Structures are given as structure tokens and as C-alpha cells.
Amino acid sequence: xxxxxxxxxxxSEAQLAQLANEFxxxxxxxxxxxxxxxxxxxxxxAHGLIGSSVAIPAELLDxxxxxxxxxxxxxxxxxxxxxxxxxxxxxLCNTPDVLTETTAxxxxxxxxxxxxxxxxxxxxxxxxxxxxxIGPEHFGSDVHGKTLGLVGFGRxxxxxxxxxxxxxxxxxxxxxxxxKPVLEEELGAERRTLDELLAESDFVxxxxxxxxxxxxxxxADELTRMKSSAILINIARGPVVDETALIEALEEGRIRAAxxxxxxxxxxxxxxxxxxxxxxxxxxHIGSATHETRNAMAxxxxxxxxxxxxxxxPISLVNEEVWESRRGA
Numbered sequence: 001x002x003x004x005x006x007x008x009x010x011x012s013e014a015q016l017a018q019l020a021n022e023f024x025x026x027x028x029x030x031x032x033x034x035x036x037x038x039x040x041x042x043x044x045x046a047h048g049l050i051g052s053s054v055a056i057p058a059e060l061l062d063x064x065x066x067x068x069x070x071x072x073x074x075x076x077x078x079x080x081x082x083x084x085x086x087x088x089x090x091x092l093c094n095t096p097d098v099l100t101e102t103t104a105x106x107x108x109x110x111x112x113x114x115x116x117x118x119x120x121x122x123x124x125x126x127x128x129x130x131x132x133x134i135g136p137e138h139f140g141s142d143v144h145g146k147t148l149g150l151v152g153f154g155r156x157x158x159x160x161x162x163x164x165x166x167x168x169x170x171x172x173x174x175x176x177x178x179x180k181p182v183l184e185e186e187l188g189a190e191r192r193t194l195d196e197l198l199a200e201s202d203f204v205x206x207x208x209x210x211x212x213x214x215x216x217x218x219x220a221d222e223l224t225r226m227k228s229s230a231i232l233i234n235i236a237r238g239p240v241v242d243e244t245a246l247i248e249a250l251e252e253g254r255i256r257a258a259x260x261x262x263x264x265x266x267x268x269x270x271x272x273x274x275x276x277x278x279x280x281x282x283x284x285h286i287g288s289a290t291h292e293t294r295n296a297m298a299x300x301x302x303x304x305x306x307x308x309x310x311x312x313x314p315i316s317l318v319n320e321e322v323w324e325s326r327r328g329a
Contacts, residue, residue: 008051009073058084069308071301092318093304098296099288104159107235110259116140144168149201152208153177198225210237220245238263
């Protein structure tokens, strides 16, 4: 008898057919919560899950006695109780690598847009306010030759740094990461403490994963340490930055601008001042949102799930210890 999987992510017809060839599939279109009654009922017979953007609470695992693997269509895994999954012997797979370059493109687009005030001045033209040559009140700032600070220096941070160093001659600093001698040699990157990086950087780009230790890592004190001319870019997870403190710093001019693709709560509340501030470029979490990359992420998740449920090691695995314990069993 085929194993049963629950699918709640965006998959192509070809990917669904690939899964159907191996498993019995139950689809949940538009699922927004794991507490959906039909989804909870289906968990009782599920061997695998594949999807994204739905948090799986630890307590639900007791209702899934047959669950062997979760294939998340994402690189981040803050929606999943990793420790509880590991205790239950459930493999958690994600999709790093395939979205690295696309997310870095988004980060650098935010750097360019905030520095050159692209959105603000495009709106200026759209309103018909461009009646004469612009003056200093509308000038932006250069990106080339400036100092780019990466908070976190994993795959995405390194990809942003390559764009800055090799394409724009930027000086690269990084913090909250282990030493990266290869990248230091390639990009001239220099490791700093977080406080040092904040004080030196013209652009502070946050790429570090969300965890208990990085929640509100960038708060009021950290924002105070930045240059008043500096720009904050967040393409990691919203709660890594204290949003209330950021709004206050922007309103008071303690930093120059912010480029944001992620927020404390998504979708962003209509009551938030962020999208209405002239010194903020606010995007709707588009980091990996291209046709090519989203399809590649979904395919990686499909491949991960097929491998995991057939007794093989997935390509991308978060809790390696579960696989090691299975091998030793």
C-alpha cells in the first residue's frame, strides 16, 4: 500500500504527478492553519507533509503517529518545532541553495532602491511633481565604494556580499558568523563584532536565521550604534529586527532609511506606518518570488520527500541526527 502524504504548497502538475506515482496524495488548497479540522484529521494517517507558510505546532505531532518526514518549500524552518520533530524521529527537509541567488538579488535591489530613493522619486514623477530639475533635497547616496555590513554570513549573506564587493567595490564586513577565511580572501571581507559592524557600515544587511537568540537582535540599542546616514536592509525574518524600535529610529532620523522584505507579522498590517514612510522601501516578502526559483524550491521539496519516504537521505536535511539514528538502528 502506498504511503500517504498531505500537500499544502504550490506544486506544478508535473510535480504532483511525480508524487502521485509514489504516494497517495491528499491536497489542501489554501491551507492557512494546521489547526484546520480536516488537516488535523488527515494527520492521523499521514506519512509525509509537503508545503510552506503553515506553522506546525509541536502538540500536533502526537496526532500524527505515522509521520516520517516533512518537506518544507522554504529555506527557513522557524515554522517547525525542530526539537520536537527530532524527538519524534521525524525528518525535516528544507530548500537551501536553490533560492540563494534570487534572495540576494532582492537584497541588493533594496540596497539600490533605498540609497537612490527609487520608490520615493518614482512616486514624485507619477504625481506630476517633477516640474524642474531636482535639487539636493531629492539627492540619494552612492552605493559603490561604501561599506556593506552583513549580519549573518551564510549562503545568502555571502551572495549579497559578492554583489557588493565584486560589482560595486564595496568594503565588506560581517558579524554573527564563524570566521570565513575563504570569503575573506575572495571578497576582502573582514569579521567584526556586531557593535563594530553597526558603527562602521553604510548599509547593514540582515541575513541571519530567526531563533530564540536572534529574536530582536537589532533593537533600539543596536539602531543607535548605526550611523545616522546608514540604511538597514532586512531579508532574513521580520522578528530579527525590533519593528517598533526601527519605526522610532526612522521617524527620528537616527538612521537614514530601511529596505524591508520581511516583517514581525505578515501580511503587514494596514495600520503599520512603514509602507507610508518616504524613507522606507517595503516589499511583500518577495525574496525568492520568481517563477524559476519557486519552481526549483518546490522540486527540491518533492525530491526530498521521495528520498525520505523511500528510506534514503534527503538532499537538504535540517535535523541530521534523526537520519543518523535511523542508520544506526
